[in-house]
Amino acid sequence: MDENELPRVLQQLWGIEGRSRPGPKPAFHISDIARAAIKLADAGGLAAVSMSKVAAELGFTTMSLYRYVDAKDDLYVVMLEYAFAEPPVLDPALDWRGRITAWAEAFRDGLRRHPWILQIPIQDPPLSPNQLAWMESGLDAFDGTPLAPQDRLSAMLLVNIYVRGTAQLTANMLTEPDEVREADRLYTQRLTMLATPDRFPGIAATLEQPLDEGYAGDFDVAEFTFGLNTVLDGIHTRITRQTP
Template identity: 90%
Template sequence: MDESELPRVLQQLWGVEGRNRPGPKPAFHISDIARAAIKLADAGGLGAVSMSKVAAELGFTTMSLYRYVDAKDDLYVVMLEHAFGAPPVLAPELDWRGRITVWAEAFRDGLRRHPWILQIPVQEPPLSPNQLAWMESGLDAFDGTPLTPQDRLSAMLLVNIYVRGTAQLTANMLTEPDAAQEVDRLYTERLTMLATPDRFPAIAATLEQPPDEGYAGDFDAGEFAFGLDTVLDGIQSRIDRLDG
């Protein structure tokens, strides 16, 4: 495949566009566009991002932006590439479970820093440098296991889907520790009042357990770890069957 067949935004991200491009020297770099768009999204959500607003943030006209990105979808590609950055370094002394846990937690942290990422529609598999590096890192986490290449891809996607799902569930909750703790406290009190044993016995039983055994009021931490462990238990079962 010829490099020219790649979309222009990918050519720029991979550094293969504009090597012999005629005309004046570019006024800014594709990374400048990314930083401006991310700044707008972090402040006002994805709805605050438009070609005109990004151009204004850079101090240029909207038309000048079209020399770099053809449409808003291209702008999203650039934003995702720079919002996540490079994947975490997976320590070789960790087993596969430890490595994919580090990967999943780093992915979760990226979504926490930029929750607007969850609003970007996933229309095609990733092709930008950092996005492919994340994919490669997730696959590498399963080195040393009997999983086939396709199994590793499926396992990595399963973890990816789990992380995105939990992040989506908590995306609109307050992120400040004190405020989040207050929300948890109020929710627990109200749930205890409403979920009576005669009407909601399963919920009530959970609330009646000691804090270290039942609902601890910290979904974002406790439930994420529980769910991830359960997902990894399933992958371990598949590994055990292949080993057997």
């Protein structure tokens, strides 16, 4: 393969069809694959997504999928692309802080809608259309700031990492709020048992204090924005340092 050639999946996602050549017409489109796979993943997590199950969902045989997707990993790329869809349109009236906050919340909401996204092993940096659109949207949030392009990239990545990381901590696959509460209760109980104040004073201190919040506890909206603001404060000082 010429190295200038994109992998087949990316070609399909970007709509670079090329030719209408001899041979039967494709019976479906990668978007169909995406829809079927996302449906399965939403229902049963990423583990519920297998080539055969996706194919069965579409009413085709397993091997037919390989006409659209070179390998399982490519299936993940397709799922990601369609699960996130378009990035939010950011209100230009807001300042950078308001804009990147809206962006982060939209990102978080996407992850909350499709928790399996966090389970996808990231192999390559993003190149699909919607992924790039999200990147662009995040970068644009810093329009009007004195940050250089590279610094905007770093800042956006920082927020990106934060959202992913916190989502990872909270939404470990559990969709039912009751399950979350129960798991949290069990965790704090075990932690209390194991992290004795003599050996782990710091951990023990965090356990004494609050009402019901353990480590990966109810990392709810308030806590999300609180942590996010800490990150944004850091970016803020970088900005002000830039313009003395």
